[in-house]
Amino acid sequence: MIEDVAAKVNADTALVRRGRYVSLDFLVGIGDTDYIVAVREGRVMSVGKRRLPLESVSFAIRAGRDVWTEHWKPMPKRDRHDLFNMVSAGLATLDGDLLPFMQNLQYFKDVLASPRAAAGEA
Amino acid sequence: MPDFEPITGRYFTMTVAGEAVRIYVEEAGSGVPLVCLHTAGSDGRQFRHLMCDPAITDHYRVIAFDMPWHGKSNPPAGWENREYQLTTESYKEMVIAFCQAMELDKPVVMGCSMGGRIVLHLALERPDDFRAVIALEGADRLEPYYETEWLHRPDIHGGMVSAAFVSGQVAPQSPDEYRHETLWHYMQGGPGIFKGDLYFYWIDGHFDDRSAQIDTGRCPVYLLSGEYDCSCTPERTEATASRIKGSKAVIMEGMGHFPMSENPALFREHILPVLDEIRA
Numbered sequence: 001m002i003e004d005v006a007a008k009v010n011a012d013t014a015l016v017r018r019g020r021y022v023s024l025d026f027l028v029g030i031g032d033t034d035y036i037v038a039v040r041e042g043r044v045m046s047v048g049k050r051r052l053p054l055e056s057v058s059f060a061i062r063a064g065r066d067v068w069t070e071h072w073k074p075m076p077k078r079d080r081h082d083l084f085n086m087v088s089a090g091l092a093t094l095d096g097d098l099l100p101f102m103q104n105l106q107y108f109k110d111v112l113a114s115p116r117a118a119a120g121e122a
Numbered sequence: 123m124p125d126f127e128p129i130t131g132r133y134f135t136m137t138v139a140g141e142a143v144r145i146y147v148e149e150a151g152s153g154v155p156l157v158c159l160h161t162a163g164s165d166g167r168q169f170r171h172l173m174c175d176p177a178i179t180d181h182y183r184v185i186a187f188d189m190p191w192h193g194k195s196n197p198p199a200g201w202e203n204r205e206y207q208l209t210t211e212s213y214k215e216m217v218i219a220f221c222q223a224m225e226l227d228k229p230v231v232m233g234c235s236m237g238g239r240i241v242l243h244l245a246l247e248r249p250d251d252f253r254a255v256i257a258l259e260g261a262d263r264l265e266p267y268y269e270t271e272w273l274h275r276p277d278i279h280g281g282m283v284s285a286a287f288v289s290g291q292v293a294p295q296s297p298d299e300y301r302h303e304t305l306w307h308y309m310q311g312g313p314g315i316f317k318g319d320l321y322f323y324w325i326d327g328h329f330d331d332r333s334a335q336i337d338t339g340r341c342p343v344y345l346l347s348g349e350y351d352c353s354c355t356p357e358r359t360e361a362t363a364s365r366i367k368g369s370k371a372v373i374m375e376g377m378g379h380f381p382m383s384e385n386p387a388l389f390r391e392h393i394l395p396v397l398d399e400i401r402a
Contacts, residue, residue, distance in 0.1 A: 075294055075295070076294065078349055078350050078352065079352060081290065081294050081350065082289065082290025082291075082352075083290070084268070084287070084290045084352075085290045085291075085352040087267075088267040088268070088352055088353075089352065098272075099277065099278075102272045102278055102283055103277065103278050103279075103283075105282070105283055105286035105287070106282065106285065106286035106289060109286065109289065109290070
């Protein structure tokens with residue numbers, strides 16, 4: 001579902017506008033697999049598996065596959081419904097340069113929640 | 123004439139810790155005084171729905187004030203040269219000073235989050251001054267889980283980051299309109315105020331070593347917490363209730379950390395029976 005992020009974010013004009021000062025690459029770890037999300041002026045340009053160990057990113061957000069799967073359900077359970085709550089519950093980690101992340105905290109929360117299915121969808 | 127809400131707002135100046143502060147207070151209804159204490163970094167607007175509910179205001183005089191430094195209340199003169207930091211002592215003194223200034227006779231005091239913590243201190247130390255205390259999202263101890271320095275620095279918008287900090291504390295079931303109104307209050311907080319409140323909430327206000335001393339026979343204690351609250355979790359609420367003998371705890375399913383403002387319709391289902399019991 002992480003592959004859905006580009007289409008979901010770019011179709012959301014309000015979200016792209018809120019992220020208009022964001023241009024960076026960040027890492028999303030889903031279980032043992034690392035993905036790199038490339039953002040330019042709020043638009044997600046690409047989402048792909050990390051190809052080489054030295055590919056650099058600004059920061060990394062990691063959680064287990066089951067945690068992300070629950071996060072993307074229409075009505076996630078407590079501690080899996082919000083990125084910060086996942087971190088405070090010990091279910092996710094944040095590393096790297098957190099300044100751009102905190103400067104745009106709600107944007108990144110919403111980007112990462114964007115694959116979430118609306119109620120009534122699968 | 124417009125269809126005015128029943129809420130009226132006024133200002134007065136009271137003394138807290140030897141300093142004069144101009145306070146903004148709203149109220150509606152008549153009957154038993156019900157003093158409402160807002161969450162860290164927000165203001166008294168969180169309680170507007172209670173003040174517009176005749177099922178409550180027919181029996182209670184609902185009163186919500188903005189703490190000094192919050193909402194439409196001023197900081198004390200000279201604020202520009204100091205860092206705001208809420209302590210247990212200053213918080214208790216403020217609530218007591220407010221009740222005395224308003225000449226309230228044995229009010230019920232209901233606080234949310236950090237307000238839910240301070241009411242437990244009041245139940246222990248001033249049991250005969252309050253008819254009952256209601257702790258919304260209130261526990262006697264919390265461990266800090268974020269670095270609060272992020273909330274007050276010039277390269278991050280304090281209002282935006284404070285709202286984003288707490289956005290996950292609103293339950294996913296809560297209506298979007300009220301979710302974003304709750305967050306709007308956070309976006310309007312003064313610089314460093316949310317951070318200064320969290321000093322009390324996360325560091326200075328621990329109470330688990332004394333909560334067992336509360337005499338609920340003199341001052342009844344009610345604890346109501348939301349399922350999706352990840353700071354005052356259901357588990358922490360129940361642990362607090364187990365230490366306060368005679369207290370009553372309710373876990374509100376599908377609710378987050380801001381029950382009165384994030385989902386007023388669901389909250390009234392839980393708070394009305396409590397208020398009815400208190401005045402019975």
